[in-house]
Amino acid sequence: MENKDKMKLANDGLPEHEKPLFCDARPQTYKPLGKYVEKFLNWARANSLWILGYGTGCGAIELRPLMTARFDMFRWGLAPRPTPRQAGVFVIGGYMSVKTLKRVIRSYEQMQGPKFVIALGSCTINGGMYWDSYNTINRLDHYLPVDIYITGCMPRPEALIAGFNKLKAMIKAQQTDGQNEYARNFDWYKANQKKIVKDWNMPDYNW
Amino acid sequence: MKEFIEKLIDKYAIKPMHSRHANQVFLTIKQDRLPDALTWLRDFAGYTHLAFITAVDYPEIEKIQLTYMVHNYQENTDIGLRVLLDRRQPEMISVHHLWQHVATYQRELHEMFGIDFPGSPRLKENFALEGWQDVPPMRRDFDTKEYAEKTYFPRPGRETHDPREYMKQKLYPDPKEEK
Numbered sequence: 001m002e003n004k005d006k007m008k009l010a011n012d013g014l015p016e017h018e019k020p021l022f023c024d025a026r027p028q029t030y031k032p033l034g035k036y037v038e039k040f041l042n043w044a045r046a047n048s049l050w051i052l053g054y055g056t057g058c059g060a061i062e063l064r065p066l067m068t069a070r071f072d073m074f075r076w077g078l079a080p081r082p083t084p085r086q087a088g089v090f091v092i093g094g095y096m097s098v099k100t101l102k103r104v105i106r107s108y109e110q111m112q113g114p115k116f117v118i119a120l121g122s123c124t125i126n127g128g129m130y131w132d133s134y135n136t137i138n139r140l141d142h143y144l145p146v147d148i149y150i151t152g153c154m155p156r157p158e159a160l161i162a163g164f165n166k167l168k169a170m171i172k173a174q175q176t177d178g179q180n181e182y183a184r185n186f187d188w189y190k191a192n193q194k195k196i197v198k199d200w201n202m203p204d205y206n207w
Numbered sequence: 208m209k210e211f212i213e214k215l216i217d218k219y220a221i222k223p224m225h226s227r228h229a230n231q232v233f234l235t236i237k238q239d240r241l242p243d244a245l246t247w248l249r250d251f252a253g254y255t256h257l258a259f260i261t262a263v264d265y266p267e268i269e270k271i272q273l274t275y276m277v278h279n280y281q282e283n284t285d286i287g288l289r290v291l292l293d294r295r296q297p298e299m300i301s302v303h304h305l306w307q308h309v310a311t312y313q314r315e316l317h318e319m320f321g322i323d324f325p326g327s328p329r330l331k332e333n334f335a336l337e338g339w340q341d342v343p344p345m346r347r348d349f350d351t352k353e354y355a356e357k358t359y360f361p362r363p364g365r366e367t368h369d370p371r372e373y374m375k376q377k378l379y380p381d382p383k384e385e386k
Contacts, residue, residue, distance in 0.1 A: 099337050126362040132352040134344040135336060138359040196358065199338030 013200040022203040027183040030113055038174070045088070045114060046077075046171040049164065052087035053080040054107060056100050058154065059093030059120040065157045076164060084110040089167070092144075094154065095123035095136045101143060102197045108144055109206040113179045116147045116171070118163055125149055142192045145178035208232070208284055211252070215286075219244045233274070233287040241290055242302050245275060249305060253279045254286060257305070260312040262320045264347045269294045271320060275302075292322065301327040319345040 009024045032038045055063065066073040067080065081087040084107045096104065108115070119140050122128035127138035140146055147170065150163040170176050182189060186205075194200055212224060212232055221244075222235040236244055248254040254277035263272045275288045292299055301324040303310040313324040318334045321343035333339075342349040355361070 097335075099335065102337070126365055127355075127359070131361065131365065132355045134349070134351045134354050136359075138355070139362045142360045192360070197338070198340060199333075 009204040011203050013202060013204070023205065023207045024203075025205070025207070026186055027109070027179075027205060027207070029180045029183045032174070042172050042174060046168040048077050048079075049089045049116070049168070050079050050081045050087045051089045051091055052084055052107060052111065053082055054090075054104075055093050056096060056104055057092070057094030057121075057123065059095075059123075060091075061093075062120070062154055062157055062160055063091060063093065066160060071157045071161065073161070073164075076161070076168070078164060084108070085112060087111055088114065089116045089118060090144075091118045091120055091160075092124050092140060092146075094121040095128065095130045096140065097135050098137065098196050099135075101137060101193070102200075102202075105143065105193055105197075106202060106206045114171075114176070115179055116167060116176055117144050117178055118167060119146045119149045120155060120160070120163075122151060122153045125151065128153055137196065143189060143196070145181040145189075147176050147178045208282070212286075215244070215248075215252075218247070230282075230284040231287070232285070233289060235289045235291070238290050238292070238299065241275070241288060242300055242305075244288060245277065245302055245305055248277050248286065253281050256280065257309065258285070260309065260316065262316055262322065262345070264294070264320065264345065266294065266347050271297045271322065273299060273316075273322070297322040299324055301325065303327050319343055321346065 007026060009026060011019050011022060011024055014022060033041070051063070055061075063080075065071055066078070073079075078089075088111065090104070090108055090111065092104065108117070117140075119125070123130055123136065124140040124146070127133075127136065130136040131138055137143065148163055148167050150159050152159055155163075167176070190204060208230065212234075215221065215234070216224070219236060219240050224232050224234045226232045245257075249257075256278040258276040258278050259274075260276075261274050263274075265272060271292045271294050273290050273292060275290075277286050277288070279285075290299065297320065299322060301309070301313060303313065303324075303326075310328050310330075313322075313327045314330055314332065314334050316322045317324065317327075317330050318336055318339070324330055336344070341354065344351065344354075
C-alpha cells in the first residue's frame with residue numbers, strides 16, 4: 001500500500017481543486033506480445049505512421065512539401081493527424097523554445113503508444129545555431145526519448161523520407177524503445193523538463 | 208520636411224536631430240513631452256502609423272533608449288522619437304490610448320527589458336517567456352551564453368571556428384605565406 005502511494009504522482013503544479021480531475025498514475029511500459037503476433041503488429045505499425053500535425057519550429061516547413069504531389073508521403077503510409085490521440089509519430093521540427101517544449105511534452109504524453117519521436121535538424125541535436133540562446137533548448141534527448149535524428153539545417157524532404165524509412169526498418173526490427181525508455185526513466189525526464197519549464201501548471205503526466 | 212522638423216523642434220523643445228536619409232529623421236525628446244508630441248504628429252501632422260517601438264540598453268551611461276517610429280503615408284516620411292530612461296528603474300508613460308497595438312509592444316518591452324509602463328493593459332502577463340525568473344534577457348548585462356550553458360545541458364564536443372581564420376585556411380590561404 002505504501003509503495004503504491006509512493007508511485008503516485010504529486011501533481012504539484014495544479015491548484016488543489018483541480019487535482020482530482022487529472023490522472024496521477026505513472027506511464028506504463030509496454031510488454032511485447034508473442035513473437036509472431038508482435039512481428040505482425042510491428043509490420044502494421046511501420047506501414048501506418050501517423051504524424052502529429054504540430055509544427056514546432058522552422059523545420060516544420062519541410063513537412064509541407066512532403067504532402068505535395070512531388071514527394072507524396074502517403075506512398076509510405078504517412079499521414080498528418082490533427083490530434084495527439086490519433087498520432088503515432090511526433091516530428092520535432094528544428095529549434096525548440098521553452099514555451100513550445102511545454103506544449104510538446106503535453107502532446108507527446110497524450111499520444112497513444114507505441115509512439116515514436118523523429119528529431120529534425122541540428123537544433124534538436126546540440127542546439128544548432130541557437131546553442132547559446134536564452135530560450136531554446138540544446139539537446140532534445142534530455143526531455144523526450146528520441147528514436148531517430150535527421151541532420152541538416154534544414155534537412156531536405158528527401159532526408160526526411162530517408163529518416164522515415166529508417167524508422168520503419170527500426171520498427172520492423174523492434175529496435176524502437178522510446179516509449180518504454182520514457183516510462184523507465186520517467187523521473188529523470190520529468191526533473192529535466194521541470195528544470196526548464198518554470199511555470200509548470202499542468203499534471204505531471206498528461207494522460 | 209525640413210521646415211516641418213524645425214516647427215516640431217520649436218514646439219516640443221527637442222534636442223538636435225540626426226538624419227541619414229532625406230525622409231527619415233531621429234529626434235531625442237524629453238520623457239514627459241512624448242505623448243504630446245505623438246498625439247500632435249498623429250492627429251495634425253499626418254503621421255498616422257506607429258511602425259514600432261524599440262529599446263536599446265546602454266549600461267555605460269545607465270540609460271535605456273526607446274525609439275518610437277511614426278510614418279506618414281502621404282509624404283512617405285518617418286520620424287523616430289527617442290527618449291532616454293533611467294536604467295535602474297525604467298519607467299515610461301504608456302501611449303496605448305493612441306494606438307491599440309502599442310499595448311502589445313509595451314508588453315514585450317516589459318518582458319525583454321523590464322521597462323514599466325503604468326496603466327498599460329495586460330502588461331504583466333507572459334508574452335514569449337513563461338515563468339522567467341532571471342534578469343530580462345535583452346539587457347546587456349545578461350550573459351546569454353552563460354545562462355544557456357548553465358540551463359540547457361549543452362552537448363559536449365562542440366567546436367567553434369573563428370569564421371575569418373577558418374575561411375582563410377579553407378579557401379584563401381595567405382598569399383604572403385605561399386611565397
